[in-house]
Amino acid sequence: MISILPFSPEDYEDAMALWKDSPGIGLSQADSLEAITEFLERNPGLNWVAKLNKQLVGTLLCGYDGRRAYLYHLAVHPEYRRQGIGRALVERCLERLKEMRVEKAHLFVYADNQEAVAFWKATGWYPRPELIIMSFNVS
Template identity: 35%
Template sequence: MSDLRIRPAGAGDTAAVLDFWRVAAEGTSISDDEEGVAALLVRDPEALLLAERDGRLVGSVIAGFDGWRCHLYRLAVHPDARRQGVARALLEAAEERFLAHGGRRADAMVLTANERAQHAWRASGYAPQEQWRRWTKPLG
């Protein structure tokens, strides 16, 4: 994976990230728009990690830390780059970020029907926590 570069996204990456998620990500998020990505980058400029190979975006993960919990979102790998260690490298970079901030445990939101993603998360040492259920409420 020596040709893989992982870096934080910048404001100039917003359009490319949104285009990338349309191709590589499973499902959509309420924040998958320019305003959502811009707000993330203002709030936590190093949270959105991008993986590039030969200048091409091949992966992403949001590694958000709120001072209490380490949350992982939008882990996505381009279909042409899957099963090449991109997700693992992104998760390792996210975990290093969390440890540097004093994080103790990372959690991820994984779609129940996305079996490919569940395999990738398990392969990286994550496991479902069945006693918890996610509760949501749209704001605004």
């Protein structure tokens, strides 16, 4: 049976292995152990892992900036996809956001990641064609 549990720093190595093996997950310095640990501390109760018999098979990160929530790194091990694990992770996160009275959440998907686009559309998310993302490297 799959368990949805809070993401803890102890899950980091297994999560990183999953992310590295998941096409469509973009990794950067913001995904170091130190950065993820700080992210988890800033966003308690919003980050989740899926485990089967202690084996990490899925992840979802979520951050809240006081106005909007942002979801990152939804990943499910290929052997366990299409079993509702991704949906369960998202639902757990959205339940918590509703408890916090967060009104809107956003996420980022690579435009060529059609599998992810299809998943998010099937779960009620919609693209925002009037918006573009812009970035700036502060350091």
